[in-house]
Amino acid sequence: MFNKKLWGAALLVLATSCALLNTVSVTSIPANRAKPVTAEAHDWVILGLNFENGFVDTVRDKLREQCPNGKVSGILTKYEHVSYFLWYKRSVSATGYCETGVKL
Amino acid sequence: MIKTTQIKLFVVGVLACTLLVATSCARLYHVQVTDIEPLDSTHFDVRPFEVKVSEMGFSIQEAAGIAKAFTQNQRARDQIGQAEAILALFQFGPKTGKPVFSDTYADELFMKIRSECPNGTISGLVSIREQRSYPVVSGEIVKILGYCSEPKNQDVTKKGNNHV
Numbered sequence: 312m313f314n315k316k317l318w319g320a321a322l323l324v325l326a327t328s329c330a331l332l333n334t335v336s337v338t339s340i341p342a343n344r345a346k347p348v349t350a351e352a353h354d355w356v357i358l359g360l361n362f363e364n365g366f367v368d369t370v371r372d373k374l375r376e377q378c379p380n381g382k383v384s385g386i387l388t389k390y391e392h393v394s395y396f397l398w399y400k401r402s403v404s405a406t407g408y409c410e411t412g413v414k415l
Numbered sequence: 416m417i418k419t420t421q422i423k424l425f426v427v428g429v430l431a432c433t434l435l436v437a438t439s440c441a442r443l444y445h446v447q448v449t450d451i452e453p454l455d456s457t458h459f460d461v462r463p464f465e466v467k468v469s470e471m472g473f474s475i476q477e478a479a480g481i482a483k484a485f486t487q488n489q490r491a492r493d494q495i496g497q498a499e500a501i502l503a504l505f506q507f508g509p510k511t512g513k514p515v516f517s518d519t520y521a522d523e524l525f526m527k528i529r530s531e532c533p534n535g536t537i538s539g540l541v542s543i544r545e546q547r548s549y550p551v552v553s554g555e556i557v558k559i560l561g562y563c564s565e566p567k568n569q570d571v572t573k574k575g576n577n578h579v
Contacts, residue, residue, distance in 0.1 A: 333444070333445070334444070334445045334446065334447070336447040336448075338449050339450065359440075360440065361441050362439065362440065363441055364442075364443045367443065367446050367543055368560060370446075370541070371448050371451065371539050371560065374448065374451060378451070379454075380453055380455070381453055382450065382451065382452055382453050383450060383451040383539075384451075385450075386448050386449065386450060386451075388446055388447050390443070390446045401443065403446045405448045407450075407451075413452075413453055
């Protein structure tokens with residue numbers, strides 16, 4: 312009985328998380344919003360030990376891949392944390408609109 | 416025999432200190448992605464670029480903490496604590512990273528971006544504000560990623576003559 316309670320408490324502690332929003336930004340939003348595109352990148356940090364922020368660099372390329380010949384605008388970028396017991400997840404998400412037929 | 420032990424301890428101490436100083440933690444403060452223009456690779460040379468500026472940050476609190484740890488004298492520790500408290504009054508307010516000695520280090524970014532792509536269109540800019548944290552000091556970094564699209568078969572002599 313005691314063991315079950317202990318396991319339950321441990322599971323509760325491990326599953327409990329807090330969300331923290333660090334930064335938000337938006338760029339100019341186009342009139343044509345027919346094709347939304349979205350990209351996300353994240354990494355996990357254990358005990359606050361983190362030596363690299365490289366995961367961020369992939370977000371823009373992921374957006375571009377979804378709109379190879381068009382313009383991506385109206386980009387909402389969010390950088391957030393979800394904090395668990397002794398570790399946390401950092402994630403950067405970007406959503407925007409793909410406009411095709413736009414000339415450079 | 417004693418000398419050998421002392422030398423070994425000294426070497427281990429130096430290695431531990433080197434490891435402590437050389438190991439840095441990375442912190443990410445801000446990310447922003449801007450509009451990505453159509454990147455037509457048949458008529459344009461599209462290349463990614465990266466520019467970075469940084470400045471040294473300095474933490475009085477961490478320096479005082481280390482100084483206290485190396486001091487046995489209680490009076491000296493109290494004095495360090497008082498100095499730390501007084502200096503903290505001058506660093507009051509919200510901060511991103513450790514305080515730096517110059518707030519203009521990011522101003523040169525615009526020129527650096529322009530020099531990466533003198534005649535092309537710059538788009539898909541990702542602005543990243545991050546920190547490399549060491550004991551007491553830190554590298555306060557601003558990094559910009561982008562795409563430069565320059566027309567193919569461009570006259571090389573014209574490069575660098577266009578000013579925005």
